[in-house]
Amino acid sequence: MEDTIVSQATPTGFSAISLIRISGDKALTFSRKLSNKKTNLKHLKPTKLAIHVNNKKIDEVVFTAFYAPKSYTGEDVVEVSCHGNPNISESIINEIISFGGRLAHPGEYTKRAFLNGKLDLLQAESVGLLIKSKSIDAAERQTKNLLGGITKKINKVKSRLLFCLSTLEFEFDVSEEEYLTNETVEKIKKALKSCETETSRLKESFIKGHAYTKGLKISVIGKPNVGKSTLVNKLININKSITSDIPGTTRDLIITETTLDGIPVTLIDTAGIHNTKDKIEKEGIKRSLREIKNSDIIISVFTNTDQPVDIKGFKKQILVYNKEDLQPYKGTKKTVVSVSAKKESGLDALKQNIKEKISFLKTNTNESLITTIRQKEAVDSLNLHITQSLNHFTNKPMALEIIAFEIRTAISKIDLFTGKTTTNDILKKVFSDFCVGK
Amino acid sequence: MIKENFDIVVVGGGHAGLEAALISSFLGCKTAIITMDPQAIARMSCNPAIGGLAKGQIVREIDVLGGVMGKVADASGLQFKTLNKKKGRAVWSPRAQIDKRLYEKIALQKVLKSPISIIKGEATSIQIKNYKIRGFKLRSGETIKCSNGIVTAGTFLSGIIHIGERKILAGRMGEERSEGLTESLSSYGFRTGRLKTGTPPRALKNSILWTKTTKSFGDKNPMPFSYSTKAFNPPNDPCHTINTNEETHSIIKKNLNLSPMFSGDIGGIGPRYCPSIEDKVFKFENRPSHLIHLEPEWKNSDQIYINGFSTSLPEEAQVAALKTIPSLKEVELLRPGYAIEYDFFPPSQLKASLETKDVSGLFFAGQMNGTSGYEEAAAQGLICGVNAANKKKHLPALVLSRSSSYIGVMIDDLITKDTLEPYRMFTSRAEHRLLLRYSNTFERLFLCSKKHKLLTKESLQLFKNITSLKTAIEKKLDTSIDKSTLKNKEDISQKTPAKTILKRPSVSIFDILKNTTQKETTIPKWLEKDIMYDVESDIKYEGYINRHLKEIKQIEKNNQLKIPKKTNYKKMRGLSKEAIEKLSLLRPENLGQAMRIAGITPADISVLNIYLIK
Ligand SMILES: Cc1cc2nc3c(=O)[nH]c(=O)nc-3n(C[C@H](O)[C@H](O)[C@H](O)COP(=O)(O)OP(=O)(O)OC[C@H]3O[C@@H](n4cnc5c(N)ncnc54)[C@H](O)[C@@H]3O)c2cc1C
Ligand SMILES: Nc1nc2c(ncn2[C@@H]2O[C@H](COP(=O)(O)OP(=O)(O)O)[C@@H](O)[C@H]2O)c(=O)[nH]1
Ligand SMILES: [Mg+2]
Secondary structure, three states: OOOOEEEEOOOOOOOOEEEEEEEOOOHHHHHHHHHOOOOOOOEOOOEEEEEEEOOEEEEEEEEEEEOOOOOOOOOOEEEEEEEOOHHHHHHHHHHHHHHOOEEOOOOHHHHHHHHOOOOOHHHHHHHHHHHHOOOHHHHHHHHHHHOOHHHHHHHHHHHHHHHHHHHHHHHHHOOOOOOOOHHHHHHHHHHHHHHHHHHHHHHHHHHHHHHHHHOEEEEEEEOOOOOHHHHHHHHHOOOOOOOOOOOOOOOOOEEEEEEEOOEEEEEEEOOOOOOOOOHHHHHHHHHHHHHHHOOOEEEEEEOOOOOOOOOOOOOOEEEEEOOOOOOOOOOOOOOOEEOEOOOOEOHHHHHHHHHHHOHHHOOOOOOOOOOOHHHHHHHHHHHHHHHHHHHHHHOOOOOHHHHHHHHHHHHHHHHHHHOOOOOHHHHHHHHHOOOOOO | OOOOEEEEEEEOOOHHHHHHHHHHHHOOOOEEEEEOOHHHOOOOOOOOEEEOOOHHHHHHHHHHOOOOHHHHHHHHEEEEEEEOOOOOHHHOEEEEEEOHHHHHHHHHHHHHHOOOEEEEOOEEEEEEEOOEEEEEEEOOOOEEEEEEEEEOOOOOEOOEEEEOOEEEEOOEOOEOOEOOHHHHHHHOOOOOEEEEEEEOOEEEHHHOOHHHOEEEOOOOOOOOOOOOOOOOOOOOOOEEEEEOOHHHHHHHHHOHHHOHHHHOOOOOEOOOOOOOHHHHHHHOOOOOOOEEEEEEOOOOOOEEEEEOOOOOOOHHHHHHHHOOOHHHOOOOEEEOOEEEEEEEOOHHHEOOOOEEOOOEOEEEOHHHHOEOOHHHHHHHHHHHHHHHHHHHOOOOOOOOOOOOOHHHHHHHHHHHHOOOOOEOOOHHHOOOHHHOOOOOHHHHHHHHHHHOOOOOHHHHHHHHHHHHHHHHHHHHHHOEOOHHHOOOOOOOOOOOEHHHHHOOOOOOHHHHOOOOOOOOOOOOHHHHHHHHHHHHHHHHOHHHHHHHHHHHHHHHHHHHOEOOOOOOHHHOOOOOHHHHHHHHHHOOOEHHHHHOOOOOOHHHHHHHHHHHHO
């Protein structure tokens, strides 16, 4: 039997109410003990009851019971809404532990939901990501996955693969005909091609999906003192980066999260890039260069007196001429955006420019996106094996059992993707990112 | 009155019983076969054929493990044909049309030549003391004492034959059924169930209009089953094919309610894979026609087996339906098709050695374990025979892994999956199919046979020769190639090793190596070709084979983790209810087996894993 687990589902600290969640075989028993009530709570019927700890009535709370399997975890669950005083919630939790419960690990409720078949692994991941979503758009995406959007798509691919596989297996194990008919071969190929298209689309969706969950990285780079920090501050309207006219004030990366057009964005204010003997600054520059390489977009700032820093081969760059209040931009490059960070001119044009650069992320909300590295790895290899199986059709003689092997492997990747088969390591990884109480 | 005390007693002289008795006797155990009809040893109850899809591979595995099925089939075949030849080398499945009478005769000779005692009689109860087998009691009242017993009762336990609404108590047509043994075993706690299977009618040769049929021959260059078959020049007698038509189907449909399988008269579950003609017509309603093979049951036999027309319809309906086929317009049946229902013992009650989990020294093999087919039965019999002998000698059991053989796959499936319908082998049951080729059977099992001493001196030498020939061929392919031998030579540099070129789908080893310059003459030509082909397969499939090997490594780790016999799953924190139930019932021997039980989740396995490591 699983332990009965307990934890606070709402943030700690003082608030109007706090929610404590109990899940497991003993959830109902513990609640009865807690409230001194003789009979069990009814399914889905909120009940107001007093709670006594050490014979002292400490609070009046609302119990809501969810009977297994009709609960989040698939086990008996009781939610206790108490008043939002940390002392109260703490003593309730301690009581439950003294009855024989234990504190939940991060993600344990969702893990149980997964293990009890209430969610597949994709959905479980979505729960984690939903909580962490950095924008409403991103949240919407995760909610869609939570409702099984991708699962449905991938199951369609799976049933097509199963069709192909069973057609081949019939040939090996039942049919005593000498050849596969051309018609059969074409049918299999057609089905495989559609799987290939579908999985390629999913594969590509990772760029978007990842951006939605992790946010787009935009690095602001340039020589010291060109006004990078000032610009960042103005773009996000808060004073976070320290600005000064001593070159090299920003010695380390300053990272700010914001949203642009519903898309979560991470703005990175980097150390100015120049030759320096200062050890700390050198380290900062090294880190800047690394960060720049991992960015989705670079905003390269220069002025009349300082040339832009050239990052070779980086495609998504916006060249920003700053300090136009001192001297207007006289260059001929049409792509250059001229601004004054200090006087706040040209900033709208810059924002527009950034939005255009990230507009590739704008998708219709019907599109399913994969969002985690785990999902990406699984889809990549799924797609690879489908492609490989298709390649074999051009070989003469055709090795049908190799095609079957590739299809089988592809199917096993789908099961890995949805979590139908999982290894312990994967489970640990997926659920360790969760907060306690989920 | 038999006072002797046998090391091993085999109940049943079917395909399972034959292999079990021969190998245990070969291994030096004092062995007896109790059988109801000594004249029916190794009788082929159903179709006159050995091998076929996935079964041909088993026959050759039996051969390497010291069994006789392949040798007997090679000597009694009427035509040989490798199936799946155009579909992929890893699924090649040899099949032979067999002279049933000759097969029985050769098999019986083998028993008579051995020191095995044949006891005519029916075992009606088993004697067990302290969870250990003591012997069997016969209907005649005699008791046969033994230290190990192998039960291979086939379709005989409480057998009921159905032909339409007619019921006959029998073990198969013309032979008495066996009564009492099931009840005796049940009284010791064994679980049992009912299964059924069917066989088609046999027609009189002269009543068939042969000109209206299509001839079908075996392969021009036939391949034997057994490695020790030297000169191989089998006959190539034709079979004949015909087709059912819509009229045939409509008669069958009209009579469906008289078929006991459809009227619900038979309780047992039938094989999905070897369906009756009723099943085919019912399930594939829009197929206008089904293929039927007319096969001789022995050389020049007047009795023709109507393969593909297995049925339990009333005899008149069978005849009426057959008569709608032009070549059978005037058909006369020698014996109608029938279905048989019998007791089986869910094989999850067995260990991987096929010894029962609860009674020491008691083994089960063959059809009564829920399988169907001669080859499946023979393989189990062989494993039981070896393991009973090993038990007697206090040697470790022979357990074949899933990656070593189809036999390994079958036994593992049987003990972990609790089949509810007759189990027959399919290549698709093997997850490492590319490794389980017909052509590399010797490589997969030879060392195991050697370890368990299953081979004669000559066989042992033969397998050594085969192995060194394979190594020699491989070595030759390491060197660069003589371009002139290739048809398509433009883009090949003089220095490319032959191996690399062989990876191309269109290049065959026979383009590169005209001969193996084999010094040994012990290896016949057919076998030399077979080995060359196997080398080619290894090279062409190298990447895939490596993928298999990687998976196997992981699996092996799990198989190494033994689960103690007395494990109390109820006390294991974190196991799901379903897992507790299933594990307590099936009692897997190691973690690998536990993983393969349906309904056991990765979470359950991790709980179990932690428990075992502690
Ligand atoms: C009607 C019918 C249809 C079949 N159809 C198919 C098919 O379509 N496909 C297929 O692959 N296979 C089919 N088979 C199965 C095939 O015949 C068996 O799988 C195979 O023969 C099983 O071998 P066995 O050794 O387990 O048992 P069997 O060959 O059945 O041999 C059992 C032996 O045990 C003896 N025996 C039984 N009980 C006792 C006792 N108490 N005491 C002493 N001796 C006993 C019998 O005399 C017999 O010698 C069919 C069999 C029958 C009868
Ligand atoms: N006149 C003018 N000064 C600016 C502008 N932007 C930044 N500065 C000044 O330039 C100096 C360096 O700015 P800072 O943002 O710290 O530069 P960084 O080193 O690139 O981060 C500060 O004194 C800013 O006030 C601008 O648009 N016009
Ligand atoms: Mg700065």
